[in-house]
Amino acid sequence: MSAGSRRLSFLGVGLVMSALVGSAAVGLADADGDSRRSGFDFMGPQTQAMQGDDTSNPGMLAVLEGEDIWNRKAGAADKSCADCHGDAARSMHGVAAHYPAFDTGTGGPINLDQRINTCREKNQEAEPFPWESEEILALSAYVGLQSRGLPVQVGDDTRLAGAIKAGGEAFHRKQGQLDFSCADCHDANWGRKLGGSVIPQGHATGYPIYRLEWQSMGSLQRRLRNCMAGGRAEPYSYGSPEFVELELYLMSRSRGMAVETPAVRP
């Protein structure tokens, strides 16, 4: 079953590719001139269908888990997220579209996972969830889902201008043994192929994602570590300021595009 569908999805990528090659000649832009494309547009039709149907999107399993954690009391304060924030569908509506955001506590940007853990430590008086743990991915997928379809709002906070600039510099900095910058692939060569895979534009609008290659959920930082290791660069460690700045730059670059959490990616 799975081998068959995988073969079909590669075939699908081929079809999308030939469609892309055809339209690249005319510039591949919306009526309003926006040439930005979500990674969704580069996937095969089977993988797109998997993301599009909430009963076949494996990311929804994490969302269910996240909903459970949202309502579960934790920590010395014996409070659940819901005790303060109430119904996530209302209180968290559009929240994830603003992350990474400025944090007054640290005076810099923090991402959604860090915000959740800060709240957990301060208000629930509980241990923060470890990076990439099932719990943090589930909770951020659940919070992220409440912004699905809404435009990314990152990039208009003047307090973060310096961090966005630093992230942009990291995006354009060549690094690693292969001497690649992020921009070398995702700005200059998107739509072409790296190995057997189409290079997307690197719009991180669907995180945390269910990645078929991982057979699990994963954060944007996990994906970035993948990319860095692929270019034989030393990946930043989870939660490092460099990563948050890069996330911040990426999201400001995707400003206005629709949030897809929980997205499925090959």
Next chain:
Amino acid sequence: MARTLINVPPTAKRGEVVEIKTLISHPMETGFRTGPDGALIPRDIIHRFTCTYNGEEIFSADLFPAITANPFITFTTVATESGELALSWTDDKGQTQMETAKITVE
């Protein structure tokens, strides 16, 4: 308890072919991977899936280690009468997950 997502059409016409889609969270550990200590991680997969419709088995499958984590299983049946579909997944630890879904046939 594992999380499941089940998609059964709530209503159907008599004689209509309906599609049932199921997704369950499970690591589907193959038994071929080694852990950080170099030792094999014991196999733990769902090896059996069955679906009954008002008590009668309409679909079953044996699953093997090559099948992905969080297996998605979809199949069709003919809607004959209103009632209950009972789905069960059994893994190598002997745990069985049971879920039911109602269908109304007009």
